[in-house]
Amino acid sequence: MEQHTNRFPISHVIGFLLSLVLTFGAAWIALMTSLPANVIMWIIGGLAILQAAIQLLLFMHMREGEDKIVNSVNMIYAAFLVFVIVAGSIWVLTSGHSH
The missing domain is CATH 1.20.5 (Single alpha-helices involved in coiled-coils or other helix-helix interfaces)
Incomplete structure (x- = not known):
């Protein structure tokens, strides 16, 4: 029988805030910098990989389970x-x- 607790999902809030920061950071880099296009694409790709890792760890519970x-x-x-x-x-x- 599973035990459900009524605790605040702080990891979800942290993951959401980090995802917002990374998304707006990528948008800022793409729109507000004068870097070469290939550098912008590499930075956005790196931020996307980082955001995917955050999603997997904090939202999809990759660290949990048997x-x-x-x-x-x-x-x-x-x-x-x-x-x-x-x-x-x-x-x-x-x-x-x-x-």
Whole structure:
């Protein structure tokens, strides 16, 4: 039988505030700086990865549960699949123009 407690979800509030800061930070960098476009894209991509990690840890409870190792392995596999799909798509789309 699960025990439910009526405590304030402070981790959700912290995660929400951090997500807002990262989102507005990315918007500010994109709109208010005169950095080169490729630098802006790298910064926004880094902030997006950081925000995804915050979402996984604070909202999706990756640190909780009995199968922490299974959760970690699943996340590593999902990250590998994302890398293969994105890198493969970029490779196919850019190499097609050279022929």
